[in-house]
Amino acid sequence: MAPITTLAELSSYLASAGIGYTSIQPLSGGTANFVWRLQTSDGRTLIVKHAEPYIASIPSIPFPVDRMDFEARALEQIPRLLGRVETEVPVRVVRLVRYDAGAKVLVMEDGGEKTLKESYTDPTLPIPQLGATLSKWLAKLHASTATTDATVGDNQTAKFIYRHSYNGLADALERFGFDRTIGERVNENYGSLLQTDDECICHGDFWPGNVLLRRADNAPPTLALVDWEMTRRGTGATDVGQFAAEAWLLDRFRGQRGLASAFLRSYVDAAKPSKEFLRRVVVHFGTHIAFWPTSVVWGSEEETREVVGIGKGVLEGALEGEWALDEAGLGIGEWSL
Incomplete structure (x- = not known):
């Protein structure tokens, strides 16, 4: 090549x-x-x-370059598997134009020039509505691909990469003065499941940075989902937990616009998930905010320590079966076990 x-x-x-x-x-x-x-x-x-x-x-x-094969497959198959999803704001998967598997070159439509993360502070955008819209779309993706014949192939690279935050969690906690055994328990009990989870097709990297916005003058925006190379069969709780965590970080550090709580509430309303599914959401949420801000800068060292501590508290509650997302200030106290 x-x-x-x-x-x-x-x-x-x-x-x-x-x-x-x-x-x-x-x-x-x-x-x-x-x-x-x-x-x-x-x-x-x-x-x-x-x-x-x-x-x-x-x-x-x-x-591994096979990441392009999985993305091309997802761009072809996901729109067909989902069909039409009724949401307040149009959401779509970018259209595949052509794929050269030998050269690993993918050509696709342009979904927009700015991501939801970049656009978060735009005062003209209805941020909570966009969060609710994305969660309804995501719930449809998970429900529509819950049968075992809906597959994009066995993406071992995605499974390996997705465990990175779990593998590094104990070190991240210890670095900021917290008990590393919490991270070890989370990785052993939940990180290990990422290899065998097989509930539905997951986007695999679902966060505001992979949502593109396009606006014509003052018209409502359209949303396009990109970067499907980490797609895999797994548990939809990881998609939900990842987006909620990144949305929570945006809310905390960029203006408290309510993206995380709107997204979570809408997903629960649309999907009616089980308590065990919600536990996995909370575990992934806590793992994400306890690990990623230690390598991706959001604030000062002290602000990072505070965020890691909140993640630690969320994970302790999940491990003990007494958790609530109010630990992270999301105002969703009824989600307790």
Whole structure:
């Protein structure tokens, strides 16, 4: 597989593939792949995504290229499996234009220039409504793919990467002065389940940074879901927990606009999940906020310690069966066991 990492290499590939364009713009924001926006002669924009056998931003770290195969499969299959989802704001999976499995080049429609994370502080956006809309869409994804014949393949890379926060949880807790055995118990009891969970198709990286917004003048936004390379069969609780955790961090550090609580309440209303499912949501939520802010900066060292401590409290409650998400200030105290 010839490398496609520079504008010259991409131009050569596009010419050989017969893909015409008028301009190319490299895109930043992701870490794993090489991504560009193409302007076509008919006025459209397309996104080109290419995988090398390493993380694009850290070439010393290997990363299997089969991630592109799973994403292409998801872009083809998910819209068909879901059908039409009635939500207040239109939500869609970006359309696959073409996929070159040999070169690991995926061409898809352009879902928008800004993510929900980037747009969170825009005062004209109805943030709680967008959170509720996304949770209803996610609940439909999980319900529509609950049968075992709905599959995107066995994505072992996704399962391995998804356990990263569980594997690192004990060290993160210890670094900020908390009992590392809590992290060890969570990893043993719940991280170990990620390999065998088989309830539905999960997006695998469901967070506000993978939701693109498009707005025409002052019209309501449309939402597009991107970055499906970590899709897998698993438990939908991890999708819910990841989005809720990242939304909670946005609320805490970017303006308290109510994204997390609106998302969680709407998912529960739509999916009517079991108590054990909710426990898994809470475990994943607590793991995420206790681990990721120790490597992705949200605030000061002291603010990070506070967040890790909140995550620790959430996890202690989940382990003891006496949890409530009020521990994280979400105002959803009725979710207790």
